[in-house]
Amino acid sequence: MTTKLHRATIRDVAERATVSVATVSRVLNGSERVTGATAESVRLAAEQLGFRLNSIGRNLRSTKTQTIGVILPTLTHPVFADCLQAIEIAASAAGYSVTIATTSYDPANEEAASERLLRNRVDGLILTVANANKSKLLEKLDRESKPYVLVYNEPTGAAKHRPSVGVDNRLAAKQITEHIIAAGHRNLRMISGPFAQSDRARSRARGFADAVAHAKLELTEPLQVDFMRTDVRAQLFEAMSARPAPTAFFCSSDQLAMRAMHSLRSLGFRVPDDVSVAGFDGISLGEWLTPALTTVVQPTHEIADTAFGLLKSLIDGERHLGSARLHHTLRIGGTVAQPTTTLIHPTQKGTL
Amino acid sequence: MTTKLHRATIRDVAERATVSVATVSRVLNGSERVTGATAESVRLAAEQLGFRLNSIGRNLRSTKTQTIGVILPTLTHPVFADCLQAIEIAASAAGYSVTIATTSYDPANEEAASERLLRNRVDGLILTVANANKSKLLEKLDRESKPYVLVYNEPTGAAKHRPSVGVDNRLAAKQITEHIIAAGHRNLRMISGPFAQSDRARSRARGFADAVAHAKLELTEPLQVDFMRTDVRAQLFEAMSARPAPTAFFCSSDQLAMRAMHSLRSLGFRVPDDVSVAGFDGISLGEWLTPALTTVVQPTHEIADTAFGLLKSLIDGERHLGSARLHHTLRIGGTVAQPTTTLIHPTQKGTL
DNA sequence: AGGAATAATGTAAACGTTTACATTATGGGC
């Protein structure tokens, strides 16, 4: 319990227990059998010296770090925060540490972030990139055959081999759009994050288009809004000025849906009375809204667990195990309602 | 660009550039001056070999890891997720990596999480513990004089010396409670996370009591709800059955406020018509609600930046620089309104 | 009791850097 200037090393422990460093290592790792008495005296010595194994020494020698890197666009979006949390829990249960990096949706940051992680010699990576089909970062990982698993991304075409875990975005988007159409809407508009920053958004737009086409309705170009910067309100004002005006919006994320509802309401439209809104993600906050948000629920927890499990297998040297499409569900809240047959355009309360 | 079985080391680079390893190290770290031509040839060799510095070797030698550990109760709560994100941005700008751990509000996990981080030899820690005054973990960090900075925690008494960054919880709670009282409420109730798991909750309860006492109103015991487990609805039903029934709730977090509003509404109470609700934190989602949540806004970003700056100073060996109380603001939304003079108790639509 | 098989422990060489210290090259003043 004496305060030492420099921490005790394995050598100090060995000396105190009058034993070799190898034995100490063996005891502390439970790797090979050691006589009970010896083990006990080692443990005692370690305890007395306040010894704590230095992972750096171990990592250097074993060229494994028991650490994974996680790269996500942001933690401001609950979907990613929750996912990260679940990954952390799974990882620490398996004895892994988690080092994080966020990119703010900027591919340039993906590069810098990954370099930092790779210098730290993480054993593998779990990440969401802007575009899983065309990514400098993923090419690098492939080239160096560094284990990784994508989450939420849905690589296609030539990139289909890239291991990924997520839902079938296109199908899910199609289904929730069908739900909106089934409620009676004929003029739908999608609100999406920037396609350049999110391949998910693109897949969801495709699903939206599928449903619209199948119902033989007119397809309007998705409204792309920048997550972080722009004022959604102005864009929505414009969208609502179109004739015929949309009676329902499908948003590419719950966060976007919440912002859209906020803006619509501040423009004088009631949700869902005047205009319906649906989201995508299934963040728990959405349930606590009144009315609750109608949305697609992604199994965040399962995605995280599956991704970590997959990554662990890859780290352990198993050959490519494929990707996983997990089941989504629709959560029918109260934000999608029948459209009013004759929509009286409300007074524009808000000024722009 | 040739795929190497094992990554190139600094020695390979030295050999290829016909130069010593020391020179390579110097070039790659820009630490000492090296002739331009030599530097160029080293860089070229490194490039050709696809060399990437191995932090582990460096860490071992320098006994610094350029990594900080962050321990938080959860990432499910946007306040912590946002804070972590801001910490990560500040850290990476300063060349630091961030390794995370979550505790699910359980002090037992604090112990395990910190051990993992300390084995990894993080240079310092930013953390939120259950109780900053009485914490095994903090005692350990003090004893080992490992740099750390608390966020959100507000150590008092004998623990006052512990570096921390946050707002004045007691004052902030008092002020927002005063706001509720000023709206005309006479029967207030606090809804709090478990005191045992959050010293913030305790401080906020004290501030609530301050305001209530100052207005000469009757103080009721705070309603403690377990963040993760319990069904808030049943507890709220009971709370609303008291006579006189509370007309306003002050919640110790925004998340709790949202859940409370949801439960109250499902029990048939309108917010804010029948009952007012205020929160604490200032998560951005709160602004997007309709009506917007009335709450205390903590400057999350600033808290994170200040904490990291403080930690960096401590790591760099500066002597104790004290703690920081940052400014909070009230965000007046629409969830707190005048109480109805004669409250007609609504039919209990919900069944328990 | 003697020896073979096996279990327990020890020895020492990595792992990939950084950095004191030693050495060699360069340039300037006379």
Next chain:
DNA sequence: GCCCATAATGTAAACGTTTACATTATTCCT
């Protein structure tokens, strides 16, 4: 052209582990 100061580079020893291999102790047969 020589010497000295100074700049550039090299040498080799750490940093704290793990682990292949070598050695010693123990056990079990016969």
